[in-house]
Amino acid sequence: MVDEVPGIVASRERIAAWLTIAQAGDEFVYASRMVRLPVRSPGAEVVRGLVRTGMVFAYQRRIPGRSEWNYFIKRSTKPLSPPAPVRPRLSAAVESVADDEVDTVNAVMAQLSRAARFRLPCPTDAQLARRAGIAADRVPAILKMMTVAAMIRVHAAPAPTLRFVTIVDTNERTGVAV
Numbered sequence: 001m002v003d004e005v006p007g008i009v010a011s012r013e014r015i016a017a018w019l020t021i022a023q024a025g026d027e028f029v030y031a032s033r034m035v036r037l038p039v040r041s042p043g044a045e046v047v048r049g050l051v052r053t054g055m056v057f058a059y060q061r062r063i064p065g066r067s068e069w070n071y072f073i074k075r076s077t078k079p080l081s082p083p084a085p086v087r088p089r090l091s092a093a094v095e096s097v098a099d100d101e102v103d104t105v106n107a108v109m110a111q112l113s114r115a116a117r118f119r120l121p122c123p124t125d126a127q128l129a130r131r132a133g134i135a136a137d138r139v140p141a142i143l144k145m146m147t148v149a150a151m152i153r154v155h156a157a158p159a160p161t162l163r164f165v166t167i168v169d170t171n172e173r174t175g176v177a178v
Contacts, residue, residue: 006033006068009043015073016046019055022075031071033063047073054078105151107132108142112152112165116172122161 010018010030018028030047031037037044037060050056056073063070111123111131129136146152153166157176166173 008032009034009038009041012042012046015043015050019050019075020080024075024077026075028073028075029070030073033066033068033070035068037069037071047071055080101145104132104134104138104142105146107134108139109146109151109167112174113167113170113172115174116165116167116170119173119175121176122157122164122174124161 008031010028015028015030022028030043031041047056047058050073051058054076055078056075058071058073060069060071062068108128111128114120115122123131125139126136128134128139134142143152143154147154150168152168155164155166156162157164161176164174164176
């Protein structure tokens with residue numbers, strides 16, 4: 001008794017679906033009970049391409065006691081897609097912010113926020129240094145760091161402070177000295 005349907009050639013989609021789940025050594029009947037495989041069938045073209053790439057091995061078996069053949073493909077061990085290239089892991093030197101820098105930024109931000117909340121003129125570098133308890137020469141670098149971190153925006157203003165500051169989170173602005 002023969003249980004295959006005669007004259008069926010699997011479609012491209014069916015072969016592709018099988019190929020995605022097939023393990024090495026799995027077999028698939030892509031054409032059943034045929035006297036001769038149609039050369040121009042899409043399924044046969046796909047199989048020939050897979051054989052050329054080494055993805056499968058193709059062979060046929062005669063059905064015992066008949067003049068018909070079943071056409072098989074057997075999955076090889078070749079992976080479906082080439083392995084992803086191994087790229088060197090990129091790394092950058094990350095400078096950690098020291099605890100004292102965080103404390104310094106917080107202290108300066110507190111002074112700027114207070115001035116902005118009460119619309120007071122922006123403190124000078126010397127005033128910020130004294131009130132925050134840091135050296136006056138560190139204030140420009142701290143203000144630059146806060147600007148780069150998008151914590152504040154510094155705008156030009158007339159003397160004596162030469163600036164006014166907008167606190168980004170609250171959109172409050174220090175006053176301008178007159």
